[in-house]
Amino acid sequence: MRLLVALSVAGLLAAGAAHATHQAGHGTPAKTLPELTRAAEQNDAVAQNNLAVMYATGSGVKQDYGQAAKWYEKAAEQGYAIAQYNLAAMYEHGMGVSRDLRAASIWYQLAADQADPWAQFNLGRLESGGELKNIVSAYRWLYLASEAEDAEVRRVAAPQLKEVAAQLTPAQSAEATRLVTAWKSRAKK
Numbered sequence: 053m054r055l056l057v058a059l060s061v062a063g064l065l066a067a068g069a070a071h072a073t074h075q076a077g078h079g080t081p082a083k084t085l086p087e088l089t090r091a092a093e094q095n096d097a098v099a100q101n102n103l104a105v106m107y108a109t110g111s112g113v114k115q116d117y118g119q120a121a122k123w124y125e126k127a128a129e130q131g132y133a134i135a136q137y138n139l140a141a142m143y144e145h146g147m148g149v150s151r152d153l154r155a156a157s158i159w160y161q162l163a164a165d166q167a168d169p170w171a172q173f174n175l176g177r178l179e180s181g182g183e184l185k186n187i188v189s190a191y192r193w194l195y196l197a198s199e200a201e202d203a204e205v206r207r208v209a210a211p212q213l214k215e216v217a218a219q220l221t222p223a224q225s226a227e228a229t230r231l232v233t234a235w236k237s238r239a240k241k
Contacts, residue, residue: 085112092123100127101135108138108147117148128159136163137171144174157184164193167239169200173209180216191216191228192235 083091083099085106091099104123107116121142127135140159143152157178163171176193179186194216197209220228 092126095126095130097127097130097132097135100124100130101132101138104135104138108142117142119148121148128162131162131166133163133166133168133171136160136166137168137174140171140174144178153178153182153184164196167196169197169202169205172200173197173205173212176209176216177212180212187216187219188224188228188231191220191225192231195228195232196235 088099088103088106092103100123104120104127105111106113107123108120109115113119121139124135124139124142128139136159140156140163142148143159144156145151149155157175160171160175160178164175172193176190176197178184179190179193191213194209194213197205198213200206200209217225
């Protein structure tokens, strides 16, 4: 189970983030800051993510979103889904990096492909309107999020899924259903 560390940034909450937390990974025993930094510098993705969480939240270090983004990116580039989600949120809200919804969607997509339900929800939310609008893809991600084990993500995904479903033509609905089925069959392998 992931340890969730709340990010106390009113601007992030005001910006409408559905899951305004930075997630610390598991698997790395509690370490002192020097030990954690050393492990992160040796390309331990969990340590890199956890160090980023410390910088993002100001836990044990001076809060520094730039350093947080740097360490999230190092872990995300290694395929670590929690860091991919966290980096996407940084791009979505312009924290430590320039606000870039396309970069956010790329990182959410990578985490969503690894079955991260909050990444699936946030990607669906981004694709349900605005410059990244793709309601067929939004339906897929919101549908998957609505089936997550996490009750909170199910709760927030359901109304958005309903709104997106109401916009789909019959052909789009068939394509969205095909995408969901294809994703589920890939995920089982």
